Amino acid sequence: MxxxxxxxxxxxxxxxxxxxxxxxxxxxAGELAYAALSFGxxxxxxxxxxxxxxTLGPGNVDLSIPACMTLAGTLALKAMGxxxxxxxxxxxxxxxxxxxxxxANFVLIWLLRLPPIIATLAASLIYQSLAIWSNxxxxxxxxxxxxxxxTGRFIGVPNLAWIALGLAILVWLLLERTIWGRWLLxxxxxxxxxxxxxxxxxxxxxxxxxxxxxxxxxxxxxxxxFSGGAALNMxxxxxxxxxxxxxxxxxxxxxxxxxxxxxxxxxxxxxxxxSMLNSYGAGAGIKSVxxxxxxxxxxxxxxxxxxxx
Amino acid sequence: MLARYRILxxxxxLAVLLCLTFWMQPRAMSYFGLNLLFNxxxxxxxxxxxxxxxxxxNDIDLSLGAFVSLVACVTATWLNDxxxxxxxxxxxxxxTYAAMGAVIHMLxxxxxxxxxxxxxxxxxxxxxxxxxxxxxxxxxxRTLMTIKPPFIPMAVLAAIIIAxxxxxxxxxxxxxxxxxxxxxxxxxxxxxxxxxxxxxxxxYGLSGLFGVLAGMALVGLTTSADANIALRYTLLSIAGxxxxxxxxxxxxxxxxxxxxxxxxxxxxxxxxxxxxxSPDWQIGAQGAILILxxxxxxxxxxxxxxx
Numbered sequence: 116m117x118x119x120x121x122x123x124x125x126x127x128x129x130x131x132x133x134x135x136x137x138x139x140x141x142x143x144a145g146e147l148a149y150a151a152l153s154f155g156x157x158x159x160x161x162x163x164x165x166x167x168x169x170t171l172g173p174g175n176v177d178l179s180i181p182a183c184m185t186l187a188g189t190l191a192l193k194a195m196g197x198x199x200x201x202x203x204x205x206x207x208x209x210x211x212x213x214x215x216x217x218x219a220n221f222v223l224i225w226l227l228r229l230p231p232i233i234a235t236l237a238a239s240l241i242y243q244s245l246a247i248w249s250n251x252x253x254x255x256x257x258x259x260x261x262x263x264x265x266t267g268r269f270i271g272v273p274n275l276a277w278i279a280l281g282l283a284i285l286v287w288l289l290l291e292r293t294i295w296g297r298w299l300l301x302x303x304x305x306x307x308x309x310x311x312x313x314x315x316x317x318x319x320x321x322x323x324x325x326x327x328x329x330x331x332x333x334x335x336x337x338x339x340x341f342s343g344g345a346a347l348n349m350x351x352x353x354x355x356x357x358x359x360x361x362x363x364x365x366x367x368x369x370x371x372x373x374x375x376x377x378x379x380x381x382x383x384x385x386x387x388x389x390s391m392l393n394s395y396g397a398g399a400g401i402k403s404v405x406x407x408x409x410x411x412x413x414x415x416x417x418x419x420x421x422x423x424x
Numbered sequence: 425m426l427a428r429y430r431i432l433x434x435x436x437x438l439a440v441l442l443c444l445t446f447w448m449q450p451r452a453m454s455y456f457g458l459n460l461l462f463n464x465x466x467x468x469x470x471x472x473x474x475x476x477x478x479x480x481x482n483d484i485d486l487s488l489g490a491f492v493s494l495v496a497c498v499t500a501t502w503l504n505d506x507x508x509x510x511x512x513x514x515x516x517x518x519x520t521y522a523a524m525g526a527v528i529h530m531l532x533x534x535x536x537x538x539x540x541x542x543x544x545x546x547x548x549x550x551x552x553x554x555x556x557x558x559x560x561x562x563x564x565x566r567t568l569m570t571i572k573p574p575f576i577p578m579a580v581l582a583a584i585i586i587a588x589x590x591x592x593x594x595x596x597x598x599x600x601x602x603x604x605x606x607x608x609x610x611x612x613x614x615x616x617x618x619x620x621x622x623x624x625x626x627x628y629g630l631s632g633l634f635g636v637l638a639g640m641a642l643v644g645l646t647t648s649a650d651a652n653i654a655l656r657y658t659l660l661s662i663a664g665x666x667x668x669x670x671x672x673x674x675x676x677x678x679x680x681x682x683x684x685x686x687x688x689x690x691x692x693x694x695x696x697x698x699x700x701x702s703p704d705w706q707i708g709a710q711g712a713i714l715i716l717x718x719x720x721x722x723x724x725x726x727x728x729x730x731x
Contacts, residue, residue: 173673174672223715227718227719227722228722229719230666232672233662233714233718234715236663236711236714237663237712237715237718238711240707240708240710240714241711241712243707243708244704244705244706244708245708247704248702248705355543355544358536358537358540359537359541362534368537369534398552399551400548400549400550400553401548403544403547404544404549407541407547407548408541410537411541414534414537414538414541418531418532
């Protein structure tokens, strides 16, 4: 392999960054990088989860990510109730919620044999209702310590970015250095061959659907703390975003091939391209059209390069 | 035999839901009541057919909701103010859909990603056209959608016509058969001498046509449009296709089933409001109904496999 697929995502992110900084002639480069790292962290966390699911092979995708984020964020903030020193209680509630949602999703897929797209879609409607019911339109503020942590920085880099980086390294190690990772890739490439080779394919699938829900729950917890409370629509944009970062990052949508560094680069890129268009004064409509065009262009570029190899 | 099973489940689930609705609210059992219940089903049924045609050739369209919204915006502005330009724009949109299909096939791109990207494009164009909700429905569409035929309400009649026409197109016609074959085994269709790129473009073009019809029907009912008017149609249409007995791969779809699936989804919303369920649980109950109906499908497929 001459060029790693993730190079494209990182190049695109660097170009978008340069184009924005060029406009302001170098001013605000630090702020832009800081914002990109903060907002990119959310996309990276949900993107890593979605990448694991997509790696499972054709038809595997989790559409319940936005609802998972909202429900976990809502329940966690409710449990904490603005009391200081409850950050870990909230985290535990969020992760437990994520685990429960992941179990529910997998039960629908496994026991009821629903296609994952439909199963996660139907389940997400129920999670959404649960979030509406428990939220009651109230906006509970996160405890001050947690809010400070989620907007704070460590050695100049946002805390959120450190968390995303830690998770990325964890996922990378899991995929590249453990037997689970090999099993996951093998199941994604050919589920039948993997089963015949003695790989516990269903257990691998279960673990994957659990992890994506837990990742989404963590992202929801952090996003709610970051933005000063959980909102019912806070996860909405992360449905398309999570799929987009996986594909732009160079993972194969057909499964069996995943790319951790690419997801991070793509998450940064997705934020940077929007802020680039913003700084050039593009209206909401044009911004959206250009974002879509750029996504398609990158996918075409990546695919023609693949076929030439 | 299998085809008969495929249509049985959607019919039964619609009948059960309809009976439950009538039991809850006997006054719905009338011309006027049925029209109210199924009023919004026409655009959803058309969108479901559009999605079904894409699923039929083994792809999935994540941009359909944004596309229908854009069509609604075009209908409420250009088609109303300058019909000629409006018609040209709508035709261009259908051609774009066809081109999208050709590109997806020629460059071997994943449809899920290309349509994902296109959803941003459609959404952006719609926002550009109608930054704030507004516009007006062309009078003839409004008349067509509110027409009161004798005995059978417009919405039900329209659903029957859509189901019959798409059944002829997809199941009976030569083109439909080849397109389903494309979903079943692309390579054998290519070996048989068909131009697969042209076929894919045709399928996407047809899907675009039904998407356009869905958008126009929607504006006829709502009389105005906004850029987000039909975003939920993407997921609704996928659910409708599967509810109607379709499968994601293999070209196994049922147009009649898809229309019935769309009717079931519409009815589920009305049924839940009759239940006096707290609004908090309305969305969740829709999800639960979806799971319930699809679980019933499992029983059928098991039985089908056993015999």
